[in-house]
Amino acid sequence: MAQHKSAEKRARQTKKRTAVNRARRTKVRTAVKSLEAAIASGDKAAATAALKKAQPALDKSVGKAVVKKRTASRKLSRLNARVKAMA
Template identity: 60%
Template sequence: MAHHKSAKKRIRQTERRTEVNRARVSRIRTYVKKVELAIAGGDSAAAQAALQEAQPELMKGAQAGILHKNTASRKVSRLVARVKEMKSLA
């Protein structure tokens, strides 16, 4: 356990940031899951709408440092490709 005042403060800050970051990650996962469920359900319009909501969330996560920039871009790219493929099949 920390004994210095500054170390105790850092522990408090870390706990707060961890809580916020967990909420952000959870939010991102929820949006991505909505897109994947719409794709699995075969609903092209719903998938497109869910993708429009998920994309900014992923990029905000990258901007906040929750996800690496390339990770967010890769996830968006793969989701877009799957939605586009779904549209072409329909």
């Protein structure tokens, strides 16, 4: 347990930040999962719409340091390629 005031404050801040980051990460995962489901269903219109929701979610998570920049870029690139490849 923290003994100093500053350490107690850091513990409180960490707890808050962890909760916020967990929520942000969940939003990103949900957006990506809905895109994956749209791709699996074979509906290109739905997949395109889901991609338009997933892209800003991933970009925002990069800005908030929840996901690394290259990881988000790689995910978006691969998902975009899969949407484009749909007939």
